[in-house]
Amino acid sequence: MDRKWLWRALLFSFFGIFSVVYLLPTFAPSSLPGWYKGYFTKKVLLGLDLAGGVHLEYAIDTDSIIESQLDNWGEDVKGKLMEAYGEKDKENSEHFSIITRGNRLEITFKKEINQDFLTKATADYTDARDPKLHRVDTKDLTVFYAIDNEFTKDLEEKALVRAVDTIRDRVDEFGVASPEIYRKDDMIVVELPGLDKDSQESIKRIIMRSAHLEFKLVDSESQYMKEVAKYLRTTYGMDEAGIIQKAPYKGLVVVPDSYGARKGGDKNRTLYFQMDVGSRDLPVEQQQEFNRVRKVMDKLFREELPKAGLPVPQGREIGFERTVKHTDQGIPTAQKVIQSMILIRNTKVTGEYIVNAQVGYDQQGAAVVNARFNRTGGKYFGDLTGKHMGWKMAIKLDEWVESAPVIQDEIFENVQISLGVTGSQQERYREAEELVGVLRSGSLPAPLSKEMELNKGPSLGKDAIRRGTIAFIIGIILVVGFMIFYYRWSGLIAVSALGLNVTMMMAIMAAFEARLTLPGIAGIVLTLGMAVDANIIIFERIREELRLGKNPRAAIEAGYGRAFWTIMDSQITTAIAGIVLYEFGTGPIKGFAVTLIIGIITSVVTGVFFTRVVYDFVNSRKKLENLSI
The missing domain is CATH 1.20.1640.10 (Multidrug efflux transporter AcrB transmembrane domain)
Incomplete structure (x- = not known):
């Protein structure tokens, strides 16, 4: 049978x-x-x-991608032109200046346009076989370049694809089972079923976080902050303690750093904006106050100072750190402040080279993020720290400088990222966990804006x-x-x-x-x-x-x-x-x-x-x- x-x-x-x-x-x-x-x-x-659950739709800021790309190209062209003029070791050229406006790169010569130098400096971007920039106009001594339309479309498409992949990786790191993440035209749709309200808020923060991590040198030799301090004293006056009492900068005080140049670098850099937050541990209120003061200080550097003939020097930017006020003896107090510093804008070392990250603790028991570079990132970071021992290194995450430690030795592999002064220990630990997740999944190519949120x-x-x-x-x-x-x-x-x-x-x-x-x-x-x-x-x-x-x-x-x-x-x-x-x-x-x-x-x-x-x-x-x- x-x-x-x-x-x-x-x-x-x-x-x-x-x-x-x-x-x-x-x-x-x-x-x-x-x-x-x-x-x-x-x-x-x-x-x-x-x-x-929640249905979310995001738009990506493609304009910032183009601006960032033009900034990088501008720095490259500037370096090649300065080398051609024999100004390689100088901060700024005596023969030309470069600025970016929207989708244009403007090169202004001070005496005459050196066509040979210009052609060689821009050759990598104007090649007819693969054009990235087009020379669109010449007016007096200024040459105007515009970014190629096809290159722009390709850049935006790649940014959208990368953003979708990054968001998916972040949601997976959070542990959401079977989320729906997809493109709808130029929008990114995220559907998260079955989450409670707290989980929804956490994951929305994680999605929105650009996690754009950069390591930038504090320009300890720049005289710019001295000029700013002189302007503020002349225009607004200061009391005996060196604090401005007039609006809109009431409470802003110019305080020299406790370190000298190249020994902790940059005694001119610190502009403390005193904040009436005290020692209370109220994370939401603290963050709101930090953001309010940040807007005022942004306005100072972006609008008022350029009108007064004090624009931020070319190739530099202003960084803002949330920290605490120190006494004259260097002892930290409970008073929260925002501290401004001038940074060297261009950097090779970013979060894209980080291959692993985990939560740790510093000597004071505060939560930090310990990160490790890959081989390429380690080489870049080792070169940077080796050549600038005694300088300060600003660790910039998104729009804030998280810390600016002194470089004391060459660092090739591991780096520690502190997380500012806002929030309780529990809040900082949660922030460290979230940062670990986004660093592992990679940074977004550009900031996101939430266009729609629908709760079911x-x-x-x-x-x-x-x-x-x-x-x-x-x-x-x-x-x-x-x-x-x-x-x-x-x-x-x-x-x-x-x-x-x-x-x-x-x-x-x-x-x-x-x-x-x-x-x-x-x-x-x-x-x-x-x-x-x-x-x-x-x-x-x-x-x-x-x-x-x-x-x-x-x-x-x-x-x-x-x-x-x-x-x-x-x-x-x-x-x-x-x-x-x-x-x-x-x-x-x-x-x-x-x-x-x-x-x-x-x-x-x-x-x-x-x-x-x-x-x-x-x-x-x-x-x-x-x-x-």
């Missing part, structure tokens, strides 16, 4: 029992013992339309679940009733295959953490209909063979043989459609495609192979004279 059916029956029994066991945490979590939950923890997750509450989810469940139950009852009524005992086999199909499908979804959405429920109903259709094709072929006079065993053999490729053709073509929907669809369409593809696989396994095993089992028990079909 043929016993091939036996191992198949055992295999299906195992899959059926295992699927039920795997699904128990989803349907009966509270009644399970502790040891059980230690082995089986995954559940069928619900999508945004069923569980509720649990009431919508419950309503969707109720309607989907009712539709599913009604559909199943009608299908089961028809199959048993029309195909009798064989219909019962098809119904049992249908039950195994649903169980296996849900277990697979739980295993891969695929989210069940309302369109996904429609996909399940559709695949169940296709599974029933496959059984109907088989049953009708068996009936045809019985009418030709074959015995039940031969009719079953021939019926399955004739129906197999017909079923496979329809399932394969539908699977191809599902793959296309998954690849190019978004949101709910993907949910439908996932359940469709999983359902097709389980439908073939249960509808064709499982039912055949049942027939073989019955045949092995007794010789069939008549077949109930």
Whole structure:
């Protein structure tokens, strides 16, 4: 007697029992013992339309990408021109100046345009085979270059792709199961189902954080801050303590650094803006006050000083550090201040070279981030620190300088990032954890702006679940009733295959953490209909063979043989459609495609192979004279 059916029956029994066991945490979590939950923890997750959650849409600031690119090119062209003029070791040229405005690079010569020097300096960007810049105008002694339109489009496209990948990595670091992150035209859509309010706020902070980490030298030899201090004293006056008492800069005090130039560098750099925050640990209020004062100081350097003939020197920028006031003896107090410093703008060392980061603690027990560079970043950082020992290195994260330690030795691999002075120890630890996550996932190519936020509450989810469940139950009852009524005992086999199909499908979804959405429920109903259709094709072929006079065993053999490729053709073509929907669809369409593809696989396994095993089992028990079909 043929016993091939036996191992198949055992295999299906195992899959059926295992699927039920795997699904128990989803349907009966509270009644399970502790040891059980230690082995089986995954559940069928619900999508945004069923569980509720948050729908976010972001736009990326492509203008800042272009400006940053032009700044880098401008620094490169400046270096080549200064080398051509023999001014390599000077801070600024006596022959020309370079500025960027919007999408233009402007080079102004002081006496005459040296065309030979200019052509060589811009050759890398104006090559006709791969143009990045076009010379668009010449007015007096100024030459104007505009960034190439095709290059701009390519830059923006790459930035969007990178932003989507970075956000996805950040959300994965946070541990959100099966988020939906995709592009919609020039927008980035993020759908996060099933998160509580605190988790939503945390992940929104993580997504929005540019995490643009830079290591820049504090320009300890610049005289610019002395000129600014002189202007402030003359224009606004100071009291005996050196504090300005007039608006809008009331409370701003010029304090020399306790270190001398190249011994901690930059005794001119510090402009403290006293803040009425005191020693209270109120993170939100502190941050609001820091932001308010930062805007005032930004206005000073961006608007008032340039009008007064004191623009920030070329190749330099102003950095702002949140720190605490120190006494004349260098002892820190509880008074929070913003400290401004002049930084050398161009840097080779950024967060893109960091390969690992983790939370640690400094000597005072405050949370810090310990980061490690890759080989290239380590080489750049080692060269930078080796050539500038005794200078200060500003560690700049997004718009704030987090710390500015003195370089005391060459550093090739590891760096420690402190996190300012705002917030409690717990808040700083949370910030350190978030920073570790974003550094591991990489920085965004440009800042994001949130264009839309839509919260879907649990009431919508419950309503969707109720309607989907009712539709599913009604559909199943009608299908089961028809199959048993029309195909009798064989219909019962098809119904049992249908039950195994649903169980296996849900277990697979739980295993891969695929989210069940309302369109996904429609996909399940559709695949169940296709599974029933496959059984109907088989049953009708068996009936045809019985009418030709074959015995039940031969009719079953021939019926399955004739129906197999017909079923496979329809399932394969539908699977191809599902793959296309998954690849190019978004949101709910993907949910439908996932359940469709999983359902097709389980439908073939249960509808064709499982039912055949049942027939073989019955045949092995007794010789069939008549077949109930």
